[in-house]
Amino acid sequence: MKMKKGLLMTALITGTVMSSAVAFAEELQEYSLDQMVVTATRTEKKDLDIPAVVEVYSEEQIEKSSAANAYDVLQNTLGVNTQSQGFNGTGMSTMTSKVMIRGVEKGTLVLVNGVPMNQDGKYNLEDIPTESIEKIEVVKGGGSVLYGSEATGGVINIITKKAMTNTVKVAAGNFGKQRYNVSVGADKFNIVAGYEKRGKADNMSGYVGKPTSKTTVYDYGKGDRKSVLWNWRMLDGLTFTHSYSNNKHEYWQKKALSGERTQNNYYEDTDNMFLLQYDKDGLKANVSYGTQEK
Template identity: 55%
Template sequence: MKMKKGLLMTALITGTLMSSAAAFAEELQEYTLDPMVITAQRMEKKDLDTPAAVDVIPREQIEKTGGASAFEVLRQSIGLSVTSQGPNGVSYGSMTSDATIRGVDRGTLVLLDGMPLNQDGKYNLEDIPTDIIEKVEIVRSGGSVMYGSEASGGVINIITRKNISNKIKVSAGDMGRQSYSLTVGEEGFSAVAYLDKRGKINRTSTTASSGMETMKVLKYYRYDDGERKGIRWNYKINDNLTFTHAYGENENNVSQIHPNAAKYNHGVYQENKYKNTDNSFLLNFNDLNGLKILASYGTQEKSYDKSQWKSNGKLSSSGLYSWRKGHNTNLEVQKSFDVGNNKLLVGASYKKEDMDIFSSKELKDGKISLGKNANYSRDIYSIYASYNWVLSDSDTLDINVRETFARNCDAKYEKKM
């Protein structure tokens, strides 16, 4: 009798699956078994057909993390080391967040809709709000042939949402933390504006020092306040062409505290004020015939103000300590061709980057140190090709080549009083 019930239940389950299979087979394949990825081979391929270790973080998983930025999403990924100088991905001037794949230092290329964010090896993951992210593709293998030397460890491609609903989000926590965001979506247009107040955090890190004291004392850092604000919007000009603009500001104030509150400035012997500003423009063309054109321009500006006090409470030095601004121009064209069952991809890219760096003079132990001015620039040209050769139903051979030229490399350094 039990045997018959078991057979009957099996028959019912089988019948249900067969009757509904046609309704959700396509959805099951696309979202559960084998998602489409584009980063590893620069063209859309099924995950199982891609000869690289690719992880995809979909929108549903991004929402479950509860993170406010790409930094907080990525730090929960397996096999990816994500660090920052400050809490929750906060950047202190040029000390920005960092993502390391397979232990390769400065070998991770970060893309936003295919636009490179790396400039002088730096990028701000905390400036990308999760509200705009559709999915993240992480390629855990050397991608320097397809993307250049900055991708020697791997590639992180953050792909933004194209359809955004109208929404207002407000949240608050202890220690003065607040978060606001507004998303607006209409046909062909979407925008996200955000403002985060980070509040205060005591004793973010400590350091032991002896100084003039006879025994070692403990000094620590205190995060006084900071905020992140910005806007990102895109407009779909036509079915193939999209324009995107993003602007963001980060401000953070950090104090270094001496344990003897009677000394210095109410216990503060140094105040650090950091400000980062990012501005980028992207024009993206993509048609059904495999032609892709990407043109982008971006700037990164970072400033650091420092004030120091003596043990008698008098101010010893104050003002702008360092400032740097970089410009990044990218132009890329690629085309894919069907060659029977095989795929041929050819492309070329041009990148121009420059950086101006300034460090002011400061007072150290009664001596004046020299200020420094430096700037560098270079042009980078690349051509690349990839041939995806299908040998059989289970075997594929990929042949990739790349040639890169650096031209007009110029670096200047001056000492000024």
């Protein structure tokens, strides 16, 4: 009889432990939710429910890529061609970097938080730091019904973070390139500031045959970029965002044989973008204003 009681007690204890273990395991179980996409239909939907080819770069993927800006992220996207006019993927004066989906040069619409950035054919994706990006959605194929004739090839929507983390980043590369970024996040105010020194590159252009005393080549003499992007959540659903960037480039023309410098070309451009955005209870509205000085 004592043995039966002991067995019964052991069984009760074992059953209790097993029940607790199962309950604990259920608490720790991870669930994978379908990715939500907004660009393809202008409303938030699961990616499996969207009748379009959509590629999404999450915040984690962007962080692991070590990309410096939105242009760097999009360089490795299948079906997307990128072209830079300046050194190291930069724009230069009125010639900005280009992003083309499926080869359609004037049919790729670039959005930032749903607001068109290239209605005038100009946009500087290298001025959007990855520290401020939550995700990038790339819709391949015609989007004219939703976004107009600018989207015949596709749409790229860069969605920025509502809140940033406190980080400091330092990077260096060849040609003497250096990059510094600082981001600070608070309850209603976020800011990311960056400085990039682009370094120097010799003999960027070539020549056919043997050089003569008149043959010239180009060097990238020096260049830098300063940028600030900040947002302020003024009210519930109402956010003000301002981005500023200043780019400088200096190209040198020299004789191929003697190395004598014959000409300097200097470019500088400053861009400002102001955005007031309301998004609450299904109601969305945007007011934006931008300036460019070349």
